[in-house]
Amino acid sequence: MMARRRSPWDWLREIEREIEEEAERLIRQVKEIEVKTGCITPLYDVVETDGEFIVSVDLPGSDKSEINLEVKEDRIILEAPCKRPSPTSRHGNRYLLQLKLPEEIEPEETKARYQNGVLEIKLTKKSARRGVRINIQ
Amino acid sequence: MSVEGSVVIYDNISDGRGKVLLEGFPDVGLVGSIAVSFLIEKLKLREVGYVDSDLLPPVVAIHNTRVRDLIRIYEGDRIVAMFSEIPIPMPLIRPLSREIVTWAEKHEIGRVVCLTGLAEPRRLDIETPKVFVIASNERFTEYLASSTGAETLKDGYIAGINAELLKVGARRGSDVGVILAQSHFNYPDPGAAAQLIKHLPKIIGEEVDITPLLESAExxxxxxxxxMRRTAESMGAVQKSKELELPPVYL
Incomplete structure (x- = not known):
């Protein structure tokens, strides 16, 4: 029996299916972590610039004074109670985020601000350390 | 009932004539979803139908022991609303867009208005998000701009189902518009949704108090x-980041 030739549409559908499966796997992973830790994994975003990682974390229902942010050279660990219990009640009322950074940073130079329930953390890359200015002849 | 391709819209709508269809599918900041679900509750819209397709995942929602479809249609005195509990799957975007416009025409629903967010990277520093409008034709863009008092989106890109709806509207000469509020990209943004609703009274024919929405924002x-997590994952497939870019000049 002759095998049917694959059309470009078959390839596209396969790529689409792979993307969907990967998204599903990531979402399942997040839910499993939530169930195992009893904590809520907050929504977060990482933007990388030349010298920084800017991490923003959505923490509705948290209080600035109760956010515990620990910054290491290669990761950040964030814990915060959330005052409003999750409406779904399936998980605890505590946020937990452990984030491994793709590059080492200078923990002492970290800056963070909390505004309207979003925590923004600016992390300076080690590789961004200023060099020596050279006069051009 | 209306059928296009593999999409079927079942409805029991009483009278769509002259009403506006508000679409609020999951998208940037879930602005449309939040705004439309708030309006459905506040205006006490009746559930009158649903969308089905073999391109939808085999999932049903359960609310208060009731089995519900994922994409539902609601009707009020002046508006019809469409709401989805899941981001619209990529293969469904084109057939669903065509079907929505066909269905609206069939029911003589004069206008289709999509509510959504416009990703703003500096959203954290913005107290009052700006609202923009764009439509499938100049006349309807002008109507939306004057009715909402919002700015017209002059240059940029729209991606996803709202883009497809605009395209279908433009090709068929139907009035399809998009109203966008600056919002977080991948965090639910009730503040942006509230701002958007504030611009809607002339479109939906009544004022809606947004205080309860702001009070329950957290x-x-x-x-x-x-x-939001699921929507953020799906937005990559429709090149949503394109909305952050500007089109080339001279074209």
Missing amino acids: AIRMQMRDL
């Missing part, structure tokens, strides 16, 4: 976390 953000 709970909404927590409740919609999972939908």
Whole structure:
């Protein structure tokens, strides 16, 4: 029996299916972590610039004074109670985020601000350390 | 009932004539989803139908022991609303867009208005998000701009189902518009949704008090976390980041 030739549409559908499966796997992973830790994994975003990682974390229902942010050279660990219990009640009322950074940073130079329930953390890359200015002849 | 391709819209709508169809599918900041679900509750719209397709995942929602479809249609005196509990799957975007416009025409629903967010990277520093409008034709763009008092989106890109709806509207000469509020990209943004609703009275024919929406903003953000995560994952497939770019000049 002759095998049917694959059309470009078959390839596209396969790529689409792979993307969907990967998204599903990531979402399942997040839910499993939530169930195992009893904590809520907050929504977060990482933007990388030349010298920084800017991490923003959505923490509705948290209080600035109760956010515990620990910054290491290669990761950040964030814990915060959330005052409003999750409406779904399936998980605890505590946020937990452990984030491994793709590059080492200078923990002492970290800056963070909390505004309207979003925590923004600016992390300076080690590789961004200023060099020596050279006069051009 | 209306059928296009593999999409079927079942409805029991009483009279769509002259009404406006508000679409609020999951998208940037879930602005449309939050705004439309708030309006459905506040204006006490009746559930009158649903969308089905073999391109939808085999999932049903359970609310208060009732089995519900994922994409539902509601009707009020002046508006019809469409709401989805999941981001619209990529293969469904084109057939659903065509079907929505066909269905609206069949029911003589004069206008289709999509509510959504416009990703703003500096959203954290913005107290009052700006609202923009764009439509499938100049006349309807002008109508939306004057009715809402919002700015016209002059240059840029729209991606996803709202883009497809605009395209279908433009090709068929139908009035399809998009109203966008600056919002977080991948965090639920009830503040942006509230700002958007503030611009709608002339479109929907009545004022809606947004105080309850703002008061429950934290709970909404927590409740919609999972939908936002799923929507963020799906937005890559429709090149949503294109909305952050400007089109080339001279074209």
